[in-house]
Amino acid sequence: MxxxxxxxxxxxxxxxxxxxxxxxxxxxxxxxxxxxxxxxxxxxxxxxxxxxxxxxxxxxxxxxxxxxxxxxxxxxxxxxxxxxxxxxxxxxxxxxxxxxxxxxxxxxxxxxxxxxxxxxxxxxxxxxxxxxxxxxxxxxxxxxxxxxxxxxxxxxxxxxxxxxxxxxxxxxxxxxxxxxxxxxxxxxxxxxxxxxxxxxxxxxxxxxxxxxxxxxxxxxxxxxxxxxxxxxxxxxxxxxxxxxxxxxxxxxxxxxxxYLKKWTAQRRAIVNDLYKGLSGASASLPTFRQESAPTFRSYAIGVDNQFEVYQKLLDAGIETVIHYSPPVYRYTVNSDGMRNSDQLPVTDYLATRVVNLPVTPELTPDDTDYMINTLKDILKK
Ligand SMILES: Cc1ncc(COP(=O)(O)O)c(C=O)c1O
Structure with a gap:
């Protein structure tokens, strides 16, 4: 393995x-x-x-x-x-x-x-x-x-x-x-x-x-x-x-x-553990409508000092990614041709905060514990 x-x-x-x-x-x-x-x-x-x-x-x-x-x-x-x-x-x-x-x-x-x-x-x-x-x-x-x-x-x-x-x-x-x-x-x-x-x-x-x-x-x-x-x-x-x-x-x-149904259930179980383990830590965790049953491609949480946290997670061997930041309307190639890009306070705010923790069905409880403890440690400092 x-x-x-x-x-x-x-x-x-x-x-x-x-x-x-x-x-x-x-x-x-x-x-x-x-x-x-x-x-x-x-x-x-x-x-x-x-x-x-x-x-x-x-x-x-x-x-x-x-x-x-x-x-x-x-x-x-x-x-x-x-x-x-x-x-x-x-x-x-x-x-x-x-x-x-x-x-x-x-x-x-x-x-x-x-x-x-x-x-x-x-x-x-x-x-x-x-x-x-x-x-x-x-x-x-x-x-x-x-x-x-x-x-x-x-x-x-x-x-x-x-x-x-x-x-x-x-x-x-x-x-x-x-x-x-x-x-x-x-x-x-x-x-x-x-x-x-x-x-x-x-x-x-x-x-x-x-x-x-x-x-x-x-x-x-x-x-x-x-x-x-x-x-x-x-x-x-x-x-x-x-x-x-x-x-x-x-x-x-x-x-x-x-196998998709089984893997989706495993992804949800991993996120459930991360959610429980990280509540109380200084990170904002996504919440969902009651009817919504996500599949978690990753666990996208919000933190202050996004890049510092991201780098420390990588240094600790946790393959973290910052997805969709900056938002697409900030790319040079999109400097024209889009409407309403100056009216997106939440999109702008999230882009400065979101880091994506790895979620893949093969992760073990030990992996999840390691992510929780490492992240809590980083956020405490
Ligand atoms: C939200 C979203 N839409 C569309 C695409 C494009 O899909 P593909 O990589 O299969 O071309 C991606 C790829 O990551 C995506 O994240």
Whole structure:
């Protein structure tokens, strides 16, 4: 079990988990590599089917990355030049980046200090006649209150594109994420709760029209439903891309999918121990709505002296990360093109405080105790 364990408490220990699944993984990879690459599409389709079932959605489209997944989801919702999309500033650069790639304008909404997700009470004030969609992010695996946003979206005829890149396994109102959105994206990048060993993502929807548009965009703009054509090129109905999930990554995710519930429970148990152990310490711990059942990609806590604490945790062998700080609207590349970035006091405040403690299912009680004691020691000084 010590293989590749460089940190005393690592951020991910996926290689050890893969070791335990070695025979299963090789069993699925073997036909692709040693028989025919044509098995790739069958495995990808199997993963789409199993994933759609698991998140209780009608359709799932496996794509090359979460970034392209967001782009295609926005395109499939008809987002284009000049449209406004209400989202948050405390996310990966790809969230706002893909809105901008569509030619649309990210309008930034402030977030809740409790769970760091979009503040649904502030969204209505940002709606203009150019608003076409809301793009909430389930940051760190914390469900945004998409149910509350749904009524607003219906009232103003807006689409909801949910960025659940970090949140595979989370539930809200007893439903897997995506239930209140028009379309939802889950990432399979290696540090995500359901990781491949490269890039990958799944876009899910209950909307048949969105699904068909996604299929076409993912595969060269090809519409497989057009059967009565005389020559093949007549199936190409729009300019598309070629970005399906690679079969090798699909195989790994397919093997891991049945374990997701168990791993999510383990992540929650680790956070529960951290929460108990750290209460009373001078750190602010996230709190959640009663209906929200996060998957914890990490444990994002707030501390004074963010960088000092971060460095001391690293020195103690705890693989801590500072995610989404500075917020995306402070990046040079985003110095123009976003709206409302001067009205985000909570986002700004959190960016100066959040440090992400490692949470990965393989951590032992000893690891958790070590994190609690080390952090308490650092915060006392
Ligand atoms: C919130 C969020 N959205 C989107 C992405 C992009 O996903 P990917 O890395 O699969 O392209 C990430 C990646 O970390 C993310 O954290």
């Amino acid at each position: 010590q293989k590749h364990r460089v940190f005393r408490v690592p951020r991910s220990y996926a290689s050890a988990t893969h070791e335990t699944l070695r025979a299963e993984i090789l069993g699925v990879l073997e036909p692709i590599i040693f028989d025919s690459y044509r098995h790739s599409s069958a495995i990808r389709e199997k993963l789409e089917h199993s994933f759609a079932n698991q998140v209780e959605q009608s359709y799932a489209v496996a794509v090359h990355s979460g970034t392209i997944g967001l782009f295609l989801a926005l395109q499939a919702c008809g987002i284009g030049p000049g449209d406004e999309v209400i989202t948050v500033g405390n996310s990966d650069i790809s969230t706002t980046g893909m809105i901008r790639q569509c030619g649309a304008i990210p309008v930034l909404c402030d977030v809740l200090e409790t769970d760091y997700t979009i503040n649904p009470d502030l969204v209505e004030g940002l709606i203009t006649d150019k608003t076409r969609a809301i793009l909430p992010v389930d940051l760190h695996g914390h469900p945004a209150n998409v149910k509350q946003l749904r009524s607003l979206a219906d009232q103003y005829h807006l689409k909801i594109i949910e960025d659940a890149a970090l949140a595979c396994g989370a539930l809200d109102y007893d439903k897997p994420l995506g239930a209140f959105a028009d379309v939802c994206m889950y990432s399979f990048a290696p540090f995500k709760p359901l990781g491949s060993v490269g890039n990958g993502a799944m876009i899910v929807t209950n909307d048949e029209a969105i699904h068909l548009r996604l299929r076409s965009l993912v595969g060269y703009g090809y519409d497989p439903r057009k059967t009565n054509v005389t020559v093949g090129y007549q199936n190409y109905v729009e300019q598309g891309y070629n970005v399906p999930l690679d079969g090798l990554q699909a195989a790994i995710v397919l093997v891991k999918l049945p």
